[in-house]
Amino acid sequence: APDTLLLPTATLIHASVIPVLAGSGHVFVEATAHRTVYDGCVAARGQGATLQRFRGDRPDQLDAQLGAVPPGSTRLVCLDGVNSMSGNIPDVPRLAAICRNRGATLYLDDTHGFGIVGERRGDELCPYGARGNSVVRHTGETYDDIVLVGGFSKAYSSLLAFLALPTPLKDLLKIAAGPYLYSGPSPTASLATTLAGLQVNERRGDAIRADVYRKTAKVLDHVHGLGMATPNTDGLPIVEIVLSDASDLDAVADFLWDSGIYVTLAAYPLVPRDRVGFRVQITALNSDDDIDRLNTALTALCERFAVLRPGS
Ligand SMILES: Cc1ncc(COP(=O)(O)O)c(C=O)c1O
Known part of the structure; x- marks a missing residue:
């Protein structure tokens, strides 16, 4: 990923980052997105954004919704990576192509995929791919116009979450995302379990x-x-x-x-x-x-x- 920003939980990330990314523009939330993603979108609406829902399995509908937004306004599309209930992987390449074509940012919550799915390789041991480096790599996508949220509270059982994002956006969030400034960081003990988990990931x-x-x-x-x-x-x-x-x-x-x-x-x-x-x-x-x-x-x-x- 181009850069990363760490906060204690994905819930905090959604609540603080989605409103900043949305501004007074248009947010599109997938109908089965996790409650914490939805809550972040509702917070964005409270701060002036317009909120609409879409179905991840109907990309054409999303395309039409994005196309109906006045030119020049901010568009943010939010959904789960690996879905928290169905366990399925969305069509990231298709959704990313639509978003790029319509000037939208694709915001993916892959707290369930991180540590499980990863890049596809000839020598992979199973169809989950290798390294557990999340749904963007798993689906062969680049990070262009994609903001990925991953979390350690599932596969790594540790209190830490991250955004994978471009550096200029990271610099903005460091001063604009409330909890990053005003709430405590992930505790040292949890950083230690995260590091131990990353070593386990590397080795086996x-x-x-x-x-x-x-x-x-x-x-x-x-x-x-x-x-x-x-x-x-x-x-x-x-x-x-x-x-x-x-x-x-x-x-x-x-x-x-x-x-x-x-x-x-x-x-x-x-x-x-x-x-x-x-x-x-x-x-x-x-x-x-x-x-x-x-x-x-x-x-x-x-x-x-x-x-x-x-x-x-
Ligand atoms: C898809 C999804 N996003 C976010 C969260 C919350 O993650 P965190 O514990 O890092 O706040 C969960 C937790 O169940 C989840 O399933």
Whole structure:
């Protein structure tokens, strides 16, 4: 990346940087973007920007929306890199091309991709690519007109986040992004765990990612074999399962907990009513026995509760 700027969390970055980048111009937020991205966009609106939503899977619609903005005004397009719920990767090259053509900046929150997906190489150990250096490199893109936000709170379990951005923008944010000036930096202990994490990444990150990929594939194969629907199409270790009956959520959570499985619950209004369910995260520390226990629990869950089926 051309340059970087560090703040303690991605949440702070979105809240402070999106309003600066948007100014009194036009912000476009993707419909499934993470809540913290959306909140940053709402803060921008509070400071004079105009806010519109778009669908990441309808780039033509975004193109038309960008084209309808008066010439010369600032345009900022915000979305998740690896999506926090579906676990899927957006079409960054297509979106970046549209943004460049329309004079917009593409702002990507890849806190979920950073540490997992990375540059594609002939010698990569799995389809996640190599080095875990995020979605811009993974999709073969350059940083031209792209601002990338990455975070260490997921793959690295440390309190730190960063922007990858051009140096002039960094210089502006250092004086214009409130928390950078007025809030404390990432604590020393967290910087130490980040550095240790980067060393692990250097030494054996690709092997760890290949292992996560293998275990995720085992779960996804099982989910597909059971005839459960999941939006996961890219094989990343976020597997969202949607329930047919949202009122089952409490019972499903208890059932999984009692089976020794901890998942993230997706209750309304965290997700739309027709997307209520849970999100399984496979991590590097899950053993093969853990994966087998999860798959057994999912089989039993399917027998007791109604889950969404493909195509429904
Ligand atoms: C896509 C996305 N962005 C941002 C955040 C918040 O990151 P941080 O903990 O660095 O504030 C999360 C956390 O769940 C997330 O999923």
